[in-house]
Structures are given as structure tokens and as C-alpha cells.
Amino acid sequence: MVTSRKHSGPQLVVFCTRGVALTWTQLWVRGSQREDLWKKYDGNRRAYYAAFHLDDTETLINLERGMETFKRWEARLSRQMLGQRNQSAGMSAAVNFINALATQTMSDKADFVFVSLDFEGDIHSRGLTEFGYATLDTRDVIADGPTIFGHHYALASNHKRGFLFGDVTRIDVPQLGATIREVCHVTDVDGTDRRVVLVGHGIHNELRNMAAHGVRLEDLPRVVGAIDTGELSKVVLGQASTLERLLTSLEIPLTRNRNGFADSLHCAGNDAHYTLRALLLLLYTQSSPTSGGSIDLLEQMARAPLPGRAVATKNDDWDAHLDRELFEDIVTRICPASDRTNS
Incomplete structure (x- = not known):
């Protein structure tokens, strides 16, 4: 846990990326989370604000999701314009x-x-x-x-x-x-x-x-x-x-x-x-x-x-498209004429 401002920047960033489970948007919306973070970093503003940033992997994932969403909306708007x-x-x-x-x-x-x-x-x-x-x-x-x-x-x-x-x-x-x-x-x-x-x-x-x-x-x-x-x-x-x-x-x-x-x-x-x-x-x-x-x-x-x-x-x-002659031939061989007459 970061307890003072004497820790270097890189150490603080590593700790933040490992220690924050929620996304920064969730943390920012919830006031109680902001208070908990402030207490967690003991007033260290640098560590506190760093906790709201995503690491490179999370940023890349969000960019890919955003591009997929953009493509879907672009296709939808194109269909709507074509339909109109x-x-x-x-x-x-x-x-x-x-x-x-x-x-x-x-x-x-x-x-x-x-x-x-x-x-x-x-x-x-x-x-x-x-x-x-x-x-x-x-x-x-x-x-x-x-x-x-x-x-x-x-x-x-x-x-x-x-x-x-x-x-x-x-x-x-x-x-x-x-x-x-x-x-x-x-x-x-x-x-x-x-x-x-x-x-x-x-x-x-x-x-x-x-x-x-x-x-x-x-x-x-x-x-x-x-x-x-x-x-x-x-x-x-x-x-x-x-x-x-x-x-x-x-x-x-x-x-x-x-x-x-x-x-x-x-x-x-x-x-x-x-x-x-x-x-x-x-x-x-x-x-x-x-x-x-x-x-x-x-x-x-x-x-x-x-x-x-x-x-x-x-x-x-x-x-x-059923071949009727073939069908009759199959019926004749499987079912004797006497049985068909009795039925």
C-alpha cells in the first residue's frame, strides 16, 4: 500500500494497474469509491489519479470494442439510408x-x-x-x-x-x-x-x-x-x-x-x-x-x-418426384398380393 509521496512514479503505476479491479468509469461515478481510493492512497494525489487510468491492454480492448460498435452503427445507418x-x-x-x-x-x-x-x-x-x-x-x-x-x-x-x-x-x-x-x-x-x-x-x-x-x-x-x-x-x-x-x-x-x-x-x-x-x-x-x-x-x-x-x-x-412404378414394385415384393387384398 502506498503510504507516502516518496514512492517513485513507476512503482505507483504498477501498483495501480494491479490493485484496481473496477474500471475508471465505475470508480468515477461512485462517490464512495473515490473516497475509498483517497483513503487507500493516503492522500497521494499522483497515485489517486493514476488509479483512474487504464493500462495499455485495457485501452486496446476498449478501442477494439469501440471500432466494432462504430462499424455496426455505420452499417445500420447505411441500411436505413438505403431503405429510406x-x-x-x-x-x-x-x-x-x-x-x-x-x-x-x-x-x-x-x-x-x-x-x-x-x-x-x-x-x-x-x-x-x-x-x-x-x-x-x-x-x-x-x-x-x-x-x-x-x-x-x-x-x-x-x-x-x-x-x-x-x-x-x-x-x-x-x-x-x-x-x-x-x-x-x-x-x-x-x-x-x-x-x-x-x-x-x-x-x-x-x-x-x-x-x-x-x-x-x-x-x-x-x-x-x-x-x-x-x-x-x-x-x-x-x-x-x-x-x-x-x-x-x-x-x-x-x-x-x-x-x-x-x-x-x-x-x-x-x-x-x-x-x-x-x-x-x-x-x-x-x-x-x-x-x-x-x-x-x-x-x-x-x-x-x-x-x-x-x-x-x-x-x-x-x-x-417419387417414382411410382418403383414404389409399386417395392410394395409388391414386401407385401404379398393376398395380404393387400385382405386389407
């Missing part, structure tokens, strides 16, 4: 689409495909379990023949909620990145690439899930914008809400169980479809009632009756 630019471009494209509907004249700026995306699961814990999408071609709407297409991909061996709007395909997690790229790459009949506007409710979550599987917006040159129905609902309705509350407030049909709960939500394919319907009705609500043209088509699509109730399925790809 894309959302501005997405809304601009939507306005051009509304104008084309009002005039019933297609323009290049209104010629694109809405692609609504949704994921189920958590990339930070048990992983993603489902991916779904829904598409709407603005050309079809202008031509008065609109159809929303969609698909559901199951990344687990089973899923609890049935997909209402199409087929289900079982894929493995390593295939998800390529699947997302394929969904976001829309081609025309002549093979040329179409412009795409991504749609999502809380779309930053979808973009984060895409990036986690190697798909970034900057890698998708034909994606010209993105629209967040959660943010759009703030502008149009003056409130932010969950997808279920938004659908309910917009009076978009939902399947419900006997307890009144929307039992078709939290299925990625269904949520993507519902999100696209919500977008159409928000755009309809935001447009002028006297816009004319085919604006009413947006409301009709959004509030169209739902298809028959789906049954939760387990659709493994191997079953679709």
Missing part, C-alpha cells in the same frame, strides 16, 4: 401507378410488378421457418384483368397454418437465398427483366432477413423501390398498427375461428397476400374519390372474397 431512399422511390412508383389507373394509360414509370414478401420465424433464435410472397402486375390492373399470385415455402417439416392462396413447397434453409433472388427477379414473356417494387408490413424486418441469407437490395438492380404498409398506414390513417389491426380497420376479409381470432395470419404466404391487399386499399383511400378511371379496381381486389379454407399441409418435394 427505396421507400421514397417505391411511393413515387405507386403514385405513377395510381395516375395510370386514373387515366387508363400505361406509362413506363407505372410499368412494374409489386412483390410482397413475408418471413416467419427468427433468424436470431430458432431460425426462419417460412417464406411467402405475393405479386401483382400493374399491366394486368391497367388491362382490367388483375390477379394476385402467390406461393408459400415451408422451411420446416410442418407448419400449423394452411396457405389460402396457392401451393406450398418444402425447401431447405440453404436454398432460401436463391429462392428469394428468384422471386425478386421477374421477367417478361420475351425474357427481359421487369421493374419490381417490394412491399412489406414493417419491411425493414424483411430486408434484414433477406440480408441474413445473402440477398441485399443493392444486389437486386431491378428492384426500383420498396413500400412499408406500416409506414403508409401512418400517413393515410394516422396510426400505426399490426397487420391484423390494419386489415380489420380497412375491412379486408379475414378467416376467423370460433373464438374470433384471425387464424390465417402468421403464415408467411397468407401475410404476404394480405399485405398486398392492404397496400391496394391504402392507395385507394389515399387517392381522390373523383380520380375516375379504374381506381375502384383497387378496392375490389382488396376486399375480394377469400378462397375456401385451406388445410395445413406437409408438402415435401420428394413426394412430387
